[in-house]
Amino acid sequence: MPAAILVKDLKLPMEGAALQARWLLHHGHHDFHREPTLVFLHEGLGSIAQWRDFPEALARRTKLPALIYDRLGHGGSPALTQPRTMAYLEVEAYQTLPQVLAATGIAAPVLVGHSDGGTIALLYAARFPEKVTTVLSEAAHVFLEPLTIQGLCAARTAYMGGTLRTKLERMHGDKVDSLFRGWNDTWLNPAARDWDITASLTTLQCPLLLIQGEGDAYGSPAQIQAVVSRVQGPVESLLIPHCGHSPHLQAQELVLAHMDAFLRKFSVSA
Helix, strand or coil: CCCCEEEEEEEEEECCEEEEEEEEEECCCCCCCCCCEEEEECCCCCCCHHHCCHHHHHHHHHCCCEEEECCCCCCCCCCCCCCCCCCHHHHHHHHHHHHHHHHHCCCCEEEEEECHHHHHHHHHHHHCHHHCCEEEEECCCCECCHHHHHHHHHHHHHHHCCHHHHHHHHHHHHHHHHHHHHHHHHHHCHHHCCCECHHHHCCCCCCEEEEEECCCCCCCCHHHHHHHCCCCCCEEEEEECCCCCCHHHHCHHHHHHHHHHHHHHCCCCC
């Protein structure tokens, strides 16, 4: 029988706000200043709840503690109070994530990022290479391509039609409209056409696993290739057939197995 995991919800005090967060802990003492800890970074319209059971499944598989949190404007965290700019991913990577790690005492993060969260993980690891144990990146985007714009337009149509809005409202409440507009309008702004962070990744040195679905509506395999060709450290990639933008939900067992094996290869799993 699998060992029980302690789930502990908390608020993380940030500058001017308190972010909703959740610990997933194994029984026993945890020294976050030394022990590798999974840190989950959700997608652009995501939240703690939208990860579903994946964080707990990976924590069980690897026997590592885990932290999940809602970024500002998402889930149980406060609403966005300022207009979002194209620099929002850098702000999350260079300002908010360091505050989260400092507030929780996590000194050896294993960053597990999905979509926007994957991009944030890559940016953080490149800016602070000595502070990251490993990055497990899923469906990250590092430049804007026509396929991404098509996916954003389809999302807007689904949202305006009500189906996507209803689904997201259950997770984000009355923040849903500001959240969606902040995400969708930012990326569909013509000023975003030249967005490209690949030049920022050349300092990334930690072990890196890149996962993407072949049917991802927001990015082609060129996203993975752009990262692989620039980072300095060990990197592996996995392109999953018949899979869309959320491999951790659409091909969960395969993703779990590859992430666990990758961490074991670099002696990160407990």
